[in-house]
Amino acid sequence: MANMVRRHTTSARLWRGGLYTLLIVAALVYLLPLVVMLLTSLKPLDDIRAGGLLSLPSTISFEAWSKAWSSACTGMRCNGMSGYFLNSIAIVVPAVAISSFVGALNGYVLTKWRFRGANLCFALLLFGCFVPFQVVLMPMARTLGWLGLASSTGGLVLVHVVYGIAFTTLFFRNYYVSIPDEMIAAAKLDGAGFWRIFWRILLPVSGPIITVTVIWQFTQIWNDFLFGVSFAGFDSQPVTVALNNMVNTSTGVKEYNVDMAAAMIAALPTLVVYVLAGKYFVRGLTAGSVKG
Amino acid sequence: MSALEIRNVDKTFGIEKVLKDISLAIDSGEFLILVGPSGCGKSTLMNAIAGLEPVTAGEILIGGDDVTWRTPAERDIAMVFQSYALYPSMTVRQNISFGLEMRKMPKAQREEAVSRVAELLQITPLLDRKPSQLSGGQRQRVAMGRALAREPQIYLFDEPLSNLDAKLRVEMRTEIKKLHQRLGTTIVYVTHDQIEAMTLADRIAVMRDGEILQLGTPDEVYNDPVDMFVAGFMGSPSMNFIPVTLVKRDAEYILRVLDEQDVSGTPLELPWPAAREVPALHEHVGERLVLGLRPEHFVEDEARMETVYDGTEIEVIATVVEPTGADTLLQARLAGHEVTVRLAPKTHVVAEDRVALRADLSRAVLFDGKTQRRLA
Amino acid sequence: MPSNVSAPATGERRHRRSLAGHIERVLPRLVVAPSLAVALFFVYGYMLWTFLLSLTNSRMLPQYDFVGFAQYARLFANERWHVAATNLVVFGGLFIVSCLVIGLLLAIFLDQRIRQEGALRTVYLYPMALSLIVTGVVWRWLLNPGLGIQAMVRGWGFEDFTFNWLVDSDMAIYTLVIAAVWQASGFVMALFLAGLRSIDDSLFQAAALDGASLPRIYMRIVLPSLRPVVFSAVMILAHIAIKSFDLVMALTGGGPGYATDLPATFMYAHTFTRGQIGLGSASAIMMLCGVLAILVPYLYSELRGQRNG
Numbered sequence: 001m002a003n004m005v006r007r008h009t010t011s012a013r014l015w016r017g018g019l020y021t022l023l024i025v026a027a028l029v030y031l032l033p034l035v036v037m038l039l040t041s042l043k044p045l046d047d048i049r050a051g052g053l054l055s056l057p058s059t060i061s062f063e064a065w066s067k068a069w070s071s072a073c074t075g076m077r078c079n080g081m082s083g084y085f086l087n088s089i090a091i092v093v094p095a096v097a098i099s100s101f102v103g104a105l106n107g108y109v110l111t112k113w114r115f116r117g118a119n120l121c122f123a124l125l126l127f128g129c130f131v132p133f134q135v136v137l138m139p140m141a142r143t144l145g146w147l148g149l150a151s152s153t154g155g156l157v158l159v160h161v162v163y164g165i166a167f168t169t170l171f172f173r174n175y176y177v178s179i180p181d182e183m184i185a186a187a188k189l190d191g192a193g194f195w196r197i198f199w200r201i202l203l204p205v206s207g208p209i210i211t212v213t214v215i216w217q218f219t220q221i222w223n224d225f226l227f228g229v230s231f232a233g234f235d236s237q238p239v240t241v242a243l244n245n246m247v248n249t250s251t252g253v254k255e256y257n258v259d260m261a262a263a264m265i266a267a268l269p270t271l272v273v274y275v276l277a278g279k280y281f282v283r284g285l286t287a288g289s290v291k292g
Numbered sequence: 293m294s295a296l297e298i299r300n301v302d303k304t305f306g307i308e309k310v311l312k313d314i315s316l317a318i319d320s321g322e323f324l325i326l327v328g329p330s331g332c333g334k335s336t337l338m339n340a341i342a343g344l345e346p347v348t349a350g351e352i353l354i355g356g357d358d359v360t361w362r363t364p365a366e367r368d369i370a371m372v373f374q375s376y377a378l379y380p381s382m383t384v385r386q387n388i389s390f391g392l393e394m395r396k397m398p399k400a401q402r403e404e405a406v407s408r409v410a411e412l413l414q415i416t417p418l419l420d421r422k423p424s425q426l427s428g429g430q431r432q433r434v435a436m437g438r439a440l441a442r443e444p445q446i447y448l449f450d451e452p453l454s455n456l457d458a459k460l461r462v463e464m465r466t467e468i469k470k471l472h473q474r475l476g477t478t479i480v481y482v483t484h485d486q487i488e489a490m491t492l493a494d495r496i497a498v499m500r501d502g503e504i505l506q507l508g509t510p511d512e513v514y515n516d517p518v519d520m521f522v523a524g525f526m527g528s529p530s531m532n533f534i535p536v537t538l539v540k541r542d543a544e545y546i547l548r549v550l551d552e553q554d555v556s557g558t559p560l561e562l563p564w565p566a567a568r569e570v571p572a573l574h575e576h577v578g579e580r581l582v583l584g585l586r587p588e589h590f591v592e593d594e595a596r597m598e599t600v601y602d603g604t605e606i607e608v609i610a611t612v613v614e615p616t617g618a619d620t621l622l623q624a625r626l627a628g629h630e631v632t633v634r635l636a637p638k639t640h641v642v643a644e645d646r647v648a649l650r651a652d653l654s655r656a657v658l659f660d661g662k663t664q665r666r667l668a
Numbered sequence: 669m670p671s672n673v674s675a676p677a678t679g680e681r682r683h684r685r686s687l688a689g690h691i692e693r694v695l696p697r698l699v700v701a702p703s704l705a706v707a708l709f710f711v712y713g714y715m716l717w718t719f720l721l722s723l724t725n726s727r728m729l730p731q732y733d734f735v736g737f738a739q740y741a742r743l744f745a746n747e748r749w750h751v752a753a754t755n756l757v758v759f760g761g762l763f764i765v766s767c768l769v770i771g772l773l774l775a776i777f778l779d780q781r782i783r784q785e786g787a788l789r790t791v792y793l794y795p796m797a798l799s800l801i802v803t804g805v806v807w808r809w810l811l812n813p814g815l816g817i818q819a820m821v822r823g824w825g826f827e828d829f830t831f832n833w834l835v836d837s838d839m840a841i842y843t844l845v846i847a848a849v850w851q852a853s854g855f856v857m858a859l860f861l862a863g864l865r866s867i868d869d870s871l872f873q874a875a876a877l878d879g880a881s882l883p884r885i886y887m888r889i890v891l892p893s894l895r896p897v898v899f900s901a902v903m904i905l906a907h908i909a910i911k912s913f914d915l916v917m918a919l920t921g922g923g924p925g926y927a928t929d930l931p932a933t934f935m936y937a938h939t940f941t942r943g944q945i946g947l948g949s950a951s952a953i954m955m956l957c958g959v960l961a962i963l964v965p966y967l968y969s970e971l972r973g974q975r976n977g
Contacts, residue, residue, distance in 0.1 A: 016780075023777055027791045030854065033806045034794070040809065053810070053820040106703050113696035121704055128711050132911050132959050134935045134952040138721060138945060139714040142730065162710045165703050182377035185344050186438075190391030191365040193688070194695045200390075204381030223799035225914040230940065240801040244918050247805050256809060267802045274797035278790055281797065282858050361685040363692055 041065060041261035048256050064257035068265055072258050074245040077234070081265050084242035088222060090153050091238055095160035096217040102161070103168020103213060104206065108198055110169070111176040112184045122173065128166030136163075137230050144231060151233025159231060160221045167220075168213050175209035176202065211280045219270050219281070239266045293356045295320040295478040296341065296446055301350030303336055303502075310336050312502040314350070318495070321476045327489040328499035329525070334482045337499070338448055341480060343367050355445050365394070370439035371448040374455060376431045378423040384434050385419040391442045409437040412471075429460045436471075449481040453488065465491060486526045490514065498522045515655070520664040523584050523657060529621060532631040534583045535661065536562070538576050545573055547583055547658075551628040560627045562604050565654045570668045576660065581667065584657040587621065587634035592641070593648035603650030608633070610645045622647070715956065722949035730945055739950040749951065752929040755841050759930065760909035762842070766849045767905055768898065771856025776886060778857070779864045789861070792854035800851065804918025807847040808834065837927035840920050844912075844928060847919055852908060856901050863897035864890065903966045910958050931955050 036053050041064050043057040070080040110122050140159060141150070149155030179202070187197045228238040237245075243266045247259050274281050294317040303311035310333045318324045326334040339345040341352060343364035352360045359367045370391070378387050385406055392402045410416040413433045423431055432452065439447055449468075453461045469492055472479060483489055489496050490510045497507045498521075506518045517523035523531045536547040545564040562583070564573075591603065608624035608631065615621075615637065622633040622641060633649065641647050658668040685693070725735045743749050774792060778785055795803065810816045813832040821829040833839035867890060875885045913932035920928040922937070929937075931951055939948030 019777055019780060020782070023774075023782065023788055026774060027788055030791050030795065030850065033803075033810060033850065036810060037806050048815065052823055053816060102703060105699050109696040109700050113692075115693075115697055121700060124712075125703060125707050128707055130907070130959055130963050131711055131715070132932075132952070132955045134911075134913075134932055135718050135956050136710065136714040137936075137952070138730065138939055138949060139717040140710070162706055165706065169703065180375050180377060182373040182375050183379065185339075185342070185364070186371065186373060186377040187379070187390075188344065188364040189342060189367075189369060189371050190438075190442075191394030192390075193365070194692060194699075196394070201379055201381075204379075219797060223801075225799065225801050225917065226936075229917075230936075240799050240914070243799075243805060244801050247808070247918070248921070256815065259805060260809065263802045263805045267798050270797045270799070271794065274794055275790075278793070282793065361689055363686060363688045366686055366688060 037260045037263055037267075041068075041257055041264050043257050045253075045255060045257060064255070064261040065265075067255070068246075068258045068261035072246055072255075072262060073249050074242045075249060081239060081242055081246070081262050084237050084239045085265065087153065087232075087236055088238040088240075091156045091160065091236075092218060092221045095157045095164065095221050096214055098157070099161045099164035099168050099217055100210065100213045102165050103170075104172045104203070104210070105198070106165070106169040107172025107174075107176045108202055110173050111179075112181065112197070112202075113194065122169070125166055125169050128163060129170065133163070133226055137226075141231065151231070151236060153236045155231055156227060156236060156238070159227050160217075160224070164217055164220070168217065171209055171213045171216070172206075175206070179205065208280070208283075211277065212283050215273055215277055215280050218273060222270055242266075294318060294353070295322070295355060296480065297351075297353040298337075298341070299351040299353070301337070301340060301352065302348045303333075303340060303345070304348045310502050311340070311347070314502075314504060316497060316504065316507060318478065318480070320478055323472055323479045323481065323492060323494040325481045325483060325489040325493035325496045326499055327483055327486055327496055327525075330484060332499040333502040334484075334499050335450060336502075338371075338450055338480065338482050341446075342369055342371055342448055368444045369446045369448055370442045370444040371450065372435045372439050372452045374451040376423075376435040376455075378431060378434055378438075380423050383420050383422055384415065384426070384437075387423070387434060388438050388441045391438065395442075405441045405443075409440045412440065413437050428456055429464065432456060432460075432464060436468075440471075440475075445478065447477055447479045449479060451483055452481075454483070454485070468492060487528065490526070496526075498525060517584075517657065518666050520582065520584070520659050523659070523666075527586060529587050529632045529634075531584045531586050531657075532629075533659075534585065534626065534629050534631065536581050536583045538564075538573065538579055538581050540574075540577045545569060545577075547581070549583075549627040549629070550580075560606065562606070562651070562653060564658070564668075568654060568656075568668055572667055573658075576667065580661040582659040582661050582664075584659060585631070585651060585653075586655070587632045589652045589655050590633040590635075590649045591652070592635050592639060593650055603652040606649050606651050608647050608649055610641050610643050610647055613639075613641055613643060718949045718952050721945060722953050724946050726945035726949070728943040728945070735946075739946045740954075742947055743950045743954065746947070748926050748929060749931075749934060751926060752931050752934040752951075755928060756909065756930050759841055759844055759848075759912075760906060762845045763848050763852075763909055764902055764905045766845065767853045767856045768901060770849065770853040771901070772860050772894075774853070774857040775860035775864055776890075778861060789858070792857050794854070795851040796855045798851065800912070800914035801918045803847050803851050804915050807843065807850070808919050811843050811846075834920065835924060837924040840924060840928045844915060844919060848908075848912065848915055851915075852905065856905070859897055859901050860894065863894045867893055899966070899969070903962060906962050907959065910955055910962075931958075 039054065039057065040048060042060050042062070044059065044061050044063070047055070047058050068080060069082050069085075071078055072080045074081075074084070106125065110118050144150045144152075144155045144158070147155070147158075149158060183201065184197060187201050192200065222238075223240060224238065225240040225244065228241040229244070232238060232241060243262050246262050297317040299315055301311055301314045302309065314333075314337060316324075326337060328334050336345065340347045343359065343362060343366075347360065350360070351358055354367055354369070379390065382390065388406045388409060389402045392405055397405070406419070407416070410419055413436060415430065415433050415437060418426060418430055418434070423434065426434065432455075435452070452468075453464055456464060465488060471477075472492075481488075481492060493510055495507060495509055496513045497504045498513060499505065500521055506513055506522045508516070513522060514526050517526065520533065524533070535550050537550060539546040539548050539561075544566070547562045547564055549560040549562065551559060593605065606626060608622075608626045610622055610624050611630075612623040613620060614623070617637065619637050620635045620639050620641075622635050622639075624631055624633055624647065635641065657666060659665065660667050720732070721730055722739050723734050723736060724730070724732055725738075726732075778788060782788065811831070811834040813819070813835060816831075818829060818831040821831070833843045871889060871893075872885060875889055880888070911932060912930060913936065916922055916928055916930055916933050922929045922933050931954065935948050935951040935955065937948075938944040938951065942948075
């Protein structure tokens with residue numbers, strides 16, 4: 001808002017003070033769950049039973065973290081989150097790479113090599129952003145079975161690529177629209193063809209949108225639960241499904257500190273990305289803001 | 293054999309015809325300018341020549357080869373764009389040599405070509421910069437360098453100066469003309485700026501609504517326009533159009549200037565010079581015509597003695613006086629019609645004055661009021 | 669932008685095109701063709717497939733003996749579906765309104781040239797980076813009556829303090845609202861803040877010169893110009909609400925009983941665990957209809973806006 005001369009009266013000062021108080025209280029409320037999660041994960045079980053969500057741990061212990069990582073029980077198995085964490089990575093890396101690359105190519109064609117029906121083509125692709133995934137669960141389960149990909153990491157990669165293309169195409173198309181067509185025309189006259197223009201002219205200027213797209217896809221796929229719980233087998237479950245199973249495992253003593261440590265482990269990758277590249281994260285959210 | 297020949301080219305977008313049966317041919321070394329208001333089809337025609345847009349019908353020949361269905365890369369042309377269209381990720385050097393690299397020119401030759409055009413355009417110190425580090429004028433030079441390095445058969449310029457400020461535009465205009473004179477290149481140049489067209493072109497094609505209205509030298513287009521559109525479009529300030537009625541008295545044709553506000557008074561009558569009589573005038577006696585007089589076709593009566601200037605005496609009432617330095621533009625009412633007159637800078641005329649002028653009808657043009665076509 | 673769309677060439681002309689010309693014509697289509705095929709099959713084909721399943725009597729496995737719209741009749745007669753649909757209205761309505769109000773207030777407050785604005789913005793927005801499963805797990809802990817917020821406040825000496833919504837079947841739906849608002853309101857704030865930043869400063873200056881007070885400027889000038897942002901925020905939030913599944917699974921598991929069931933969990937339970945594929949498919953199609961009911965007017969107004977703009 002505009003920079004204007006303001007009155008420096010007591011009431012104005014009170015209003016500013018109130019404003020800051022309000023904003024800081026709000027920030028504390030937003031931070032509370034994260035703080036509680038972290039504190040609880042560092043407390044021994046006795047501290048937790050003694051109560052006090054926000055009380056500091058009597059001794060800081062990483063035991064819960066190590067148990068959550070390597071030996072906590074998720075359902076029948078007691079190998080901790082480590083295997084599932086690696087599963088998630090095995091799903092996320094290829095799925096992000098493939099869907100981003102395909103999206104970049106689609107965006108390139110739909111803006112710089114437009115053909116009759118290109119707009120219709122884009123509209124058809126775009127609807128993939130809006131479809132409630134519940135509609136595709138059952139047919140997808142059957143298809144994965146036929147393809148021999150049921151319960152496999154490959155199957156989950158396929159699912160995430162298929163439903164990620166709509167977003168990556170949208171991102172790249174909107175970015176490439178703003179790159180002047182004249183630049184492509186100049187490259188054509190210079191003698192460059194379809195692929196050369198893509199590799200030599202377009203990709204070198206796509207840094208920001210690649211970052212936005214990769215972060216977006218990474219967050220979406222890492223945080224996915226629905227596809228994971230629907231299509232993964234015991235050996236390919238992503239970390240979100242494992243976390244949910246662990247928290248809902250009701251055998252033995254409930255170890256809340258281990259639950260919280262596991263939640264932290266599941267949350268850390270996206271949190272780190274958010275802290276490091278928050279600017280791009282916000283840009284992805286607002287650009288891809290059609291997504292639920 | 294023409295360097296470029298366009299035969300009966302049509303271009304349709306949906307139901308809209310943007311190019312209608314365009315034909316033209318230019319010789320090697322010629323500088324052709326396509327000029328017209330926006331939406332006249334001049335850029336579409338240029339894109340068709342470049343191969344960036346396929347034509348609906350007709351043929352395009354470059355150096356005698358039919359290139360109508362060849363890709364832009366296969367046509368041996370280079371283009372300078374309005375937005376310069378430099379590749380932002382490459383340095384100036386890479387920008388210039390990219391087209392050579394695509395054509396598989398050996399590295400040593402590429403470097404030679406780059407330093408040749410860099411010297412020519414005085415951009416040698418900029419070679420290792422990125423386009424984002426250049427000013428508008430420098431980018432313009434690099435864009436031209438990229439085209440020149442390729443030494444193609446034809447250069448296309450798409451409004452290359454319109455993103456520059458006024459002073460730089462004039463400088464670059466001169467520079468382009470110098471380059472053309474020096475290198476003898478074949479150039480097709482699109483602009484909406486009629487001054488650029490006048491100053492640069494060997495020939496000008498004035499376009500409107502997908503058609504070429506007139507194709508001729510700057511002198512022909514300026515002094516011998518085929519219709520009111522061309523006459524009004526070329527020249528700044530525009531030609532004055534004065535509605536008249538053609539009357540024949542004795543053997544002489546008279547133009548009676550119609551004054552809607554003063555119907556009762558004696559109408560102003562201007563004799564049409566006998567030297568400019570054409571047979572066609574005979575059929576239009578009694579009809580409403582339009583007299584075209586450029587602002588410089590008037591002269592102040594007082595100044596007449598100094599310049600040995602003859603012409604028809606008329607009187608106007610000054611409304612606005614606009615000194616521009618080099619000369620003074622006078623907005624005035626001539627028998628109820630607003631006209632612009634170019635006067636010598638030292639004029640003493642002020643608003644509301646009655647000014648005695650001489651109009652040089654021997655240089656005037658006469659149009660049919662209905663068809664807008666030129667009569668005499 | 670029809671400028672690059674080539675007019676159809678006659679067969680004779682196509683023949684005259686150079687080889688490179690042919691390649692340039694065909695290659696772009698070949699490149700998008702796989703994506704288009706994928707979309708046609710995995711989105712549109714599946715929609716049709718699920719619709720067909722919803723017309724069958726499929727139970728544990730899909731089978732194709734059609735029973736017309738009987739599954740829809742069963743669905744509408746199903747008590748649990750009514751609960752789920754009602755929950756969606758309550759949850760969706762409260763979630764959307766709360767996010768809008770909180771997001772808008774935070775955005776306006778943050779837009780007062782606040783020091784450390786970047787840090788505050790980061791704090792408000794970080795929950796959006798978390799998985800809804802993590803959100804659910806954390807809030808389940810916070811709302812746990814024995815050890816969570818209730819216990820903490822009682823520990824401060826307020827022995828009668830009660831905050832046990834998680835286990836109260838009348839109130840449990842509101843715990844979903846709390847967690848979801850915590851997760852998404854920062855995002856709405858970011859949307860509004862971007863909208864506020866795009867308002868021309870001269871608008872504030874002109875209004876101030878006209879003697880308008882700050883609250884008045886916001887009410888009369890700023891809010892009306894944020895209408896498109898509100899519109900897209902509502903559309904996004906409604907979409908989240910209809911699809912929300914993860915949060916329920918992690919926070920309440922649909923319980924107590926099925927008090928916090930949503931259509932998404934209803935669909936999942938019937939399709940995958942209760943062997944009612946026909947009924948589950950019918951509920952999925954109803955969800956699709958819900959999304960379309962929001963999407964179609966939105967797209968209509970967007971496209972109309974583009975044409976006018």
